[in-house]
Amino acid sequence: MVLVVSEEVQEAIEAGRPVVALESTIIAHGLPRPRNLRVALELEDAVRGEGAVPATVAVLDGRPLIGLDKAQLERVANDSGIRKLGHRDLPFAVAARASGATTVSATARLAALAGIRVFATGGLGGVHREWTVTQDESADLGLLARTGITVVCAGVKSILDVPATLQRLETLGVAVAGYGTDRFPGFYLSDSGHPVDWTLNAPEEVAEVMRAQDALGVAESALIVANPVPEAEQLDPELHARVLDEALAACAERGITGQAVTPFLLDYLVRHTDGASLRANLAAVRGNVRLGARIATAWARG
Ligand code: PSU
Ligand code: MN
Numbered sequence: 001m002v003l004v005v006s007e008e009v010q011e012a013i014e015a016g017r018p019v020v021a022l023e024s025t026i027i028a029h030g031l032p033r034p035r036n037l038r039v040a041l042e043l044e045d046a047v048r049g050e051g052a053v054p055a056t057v058a059v060l061d062g063r064p065l066i067g068l069d070k071a072q073l074e075r076v077a078n079d080s081g082i083r084k085l086g087h088r089d090l091p092f093a094v095a096a097r098a099s100g101a102t103t104v105s106a107t108a109r110l111a112a113l114a115g116i117r118v119f120a121t122g123g124l125g126g127v128h129r130e131w132t133v134t135q136d137e138s139a140d141l142g143l144l145a146r147t148g149i150t151v152v153c154a155g156v157k158s159i160l161d162v163p164a165t166l167q168r169l170e171t172l173g174v175a176v177a178g179y180g181t182d183r184f185p186g187f188y189l190s191d192s193g194h195p196v197d198w199t200l201n202a203p204e205e206v207a208e209v210m211r212a213q214d215a216l217g218v219a220e221s222a223l224i225v226a227n228p229v230p231e232a233e234q235l236d237p238e239l240h241a242r243v244l245d246e247a248l249a250a251c252a253e254r255g256i257t258g259q260a261v262t263p264f265l266l267d268y269l270v271r272h273t274d275g276a277s278l279r280a281n282l283a284a285v286r287g288n289v290r291l292g293a294r295i296a297t298a299w300a301r302g
Contacts, residue, residue: 001113002063002064002094003064003066003110003113003114004063004064004065004066005055005066005067005114006055006065006066006067006068006069008053008067009053009055009066009067009114009116010067012053013114013115013116016300017052017053017300018051018052018053018118018293018296018297018299018300019052019053019054019055019116019118019296020047020052020053020054020055020116020118020119020120020289020292020293020296021055021056021057021066021107021108021110021111021116021118021119021120021149022040022043022044022047022054022055022056022057022107022119022120022121022289023056023057023101023102023103023104023106023107023119023121024040024056024057024058024068024076024101024102024107025084025085025101025102025103025104025107026121026122026285027039027040027056027073027076027077027101028058028076028077028079028082028084028101029084029101029262029263030122030262030263030266030281031278031281031282032267032270032278033077033078034077034078035278036077037073037074037077037078039282039285040056040073040076040077041070041073042286043285043286043289044056044073046286046289046290046293047120047289047290047292047293049290049293050290050293050294050297051293051297052292052293052296052297053067054067055067055111055114055116056068056073056076057102057106057107057110057111058072058076058099058100058101058102059085059090059093059094059098059099059100059102059106060072060075060076060099061097061098061099062093062094062095062096062097062098062099063094064090064094064110066110066111066114066116075099076101079099081099082099082100082101083098083099083100083101084100084101084103084259084263085100085101085102085103085106086103086105086106086139086259087103087105087106087108087109087139087143088139089106090106090109090110103125103138103139103140104119104121104124104125104138104140104143104144104151104153105125105138105139105140105142105143105144107119107121108140108143108144108147108149108151108222109143109147111149112147112148112149116149117148117149117150117210117296117299118149118150118152118292118295118296118299119149119150119151119152119292120151120152120153120285120288120289120291120292120293121151121152121153121285121288122153122154122157122187122281122284122285122288123153123154123155123156123157123158123187123284124138124140124141124144124151124153124155124156124157124165124224125138125139125140125141125156125157125160125262126138126140126141126156126157126160126161126162126164126165126168127141127160127161127164127165127168128159128160128161128261129159129160129161129248130252131161131164134257136257136258136261137168138160138262141165141168141169141172141174142172144169144172144174144221144222144224145172145173145174145221145222146220146221147220147221147222148213148219148220148221148222149222149223150206150210150222150223150224150225150295150299151222151223151224151225152179152225152227152288152289152291152292152295153224153225153226153227153288154185154186154187154226154227154228154229154284154285154287154288155184155185155186155187155192155226155228156187157187157262157265157266158186158187158188158189158192158240158244159244159247159248159262159265159266159269162184162186162192162193162194163194166184166194169224172221173221174221174222174224175198175209175213175221175222175223175224176196176197176198176224176226177196177198177199177200177206177209177223177224177225177226178196178198178199178200178226178228179199179200179201179206179225179226179227179228179291180199180200180201180227180228181196181199181226181228182195182196182199183195183196183228184196184226185226185227185228185229185284186228187229187281187284188229188234188235188240188269188277188280188281188284189229189234189235189237189240189280190228190229190230190231190234191228196226200225202298203291203294203295203297203298204298206223206225206295206298206299207295207298207299207301207302209223210223210299211302225291225295227284227287227288227291228284229280229283229284229287230283230287233279233280233283233284234280234283235273235276235277235279235280236276239273239276240269240273240277243268243269243272243273243277244265244269246268246272247264247265247268247269247272248265250264250268251264251265251268266281
């Protein structure tokens with residue numbers, strides 16, 4: 001197989017020890033340089049701190065890597081030419097020996113291929129506002145409907161149409177649970193304003209659902225564990241609403257489309273909230289990565 005799994009990750013998988021997949025688009029295209037490299041290293045440390053092995057995923061020189069060393073992480077963080085790869089882009093990148101950061105969809109696909117069951121990220125992609133005009137819906141959703149992986153996230157990015165995204169997840173049959181809450185989190189915000197049907201309160205409870213997915217033969221679609229950013233660390237909801245409106249207007253005005261939309265909006269929010277959106281984003285990702293490690297541990301204990 002074309003996958004290149006690092007020795008540390010391969011050993012952990014074979015020994016049944018906990019492993020957490022991490023994506024690289026958030027590093028390359030979701031966070032400002034040079035902070036992004038520090039965050040990437042910090043997230044890996046957070047996974048290790050909980051006793052699990054981090055497996056950051058990216059494609060370098062056409063090789064899909066599961067588990068990056070420091071030099072490889074540095075390339076992902078610092079190479080301004082690095083592409084953004086959704087799962088449909090993977091064959092092109094491999095054939096062209098290209099390098100790219102993997103989105104949720106590409107990371108989930110590659111991690112599942114490597115036999116990794118738990119993946120932690122910031123916020124999922126989803127249905128964009130103005131979907132009726134642009135039909136812009138992240139490939140994350142369709143891929144998660146076809147991939148058996150548990151994804152810990154702070155909901156979907158609040159730049160999206162959240163209720164439409166929740167509806168789409170329901171239609172696609174993707175399992176969604178709130179972690180310690182009956183509200184769907186709002187990425188930068190603890191509460192998106194929308195409810196979820198199921199609440200899980202401990203890593204063992206999540207692992208129990210994963211085992212039930214296997215027992216029922218329905219583990220070919222994902223389990224989304226939606227973990228809210230702590231209220232004390234969320235972005236001020238009023239500031240969020242105001243700047244997001246501006247960001248969406250700026251995006252439309254400049255005619256930005258396709259893969260560039262999400263990075264543009266995230267960057268706009270960072271610059272126009274004095275970094276407050278970045279702090280909330282980082283708090284959310286940190287919490288998700290730690291929870292992912294605890295879920296992977298409960299799962300490995302199985
Ligand atoms: N979460 C973050 N920052 C990000 C992303 C998620 O905190 O940058 C990335 C993920 O890789 C996700 C992608 O898959 O944004 C969605 O992009 P699009 O809307 O173009 O599918
Ligand atoms: Mn899109």
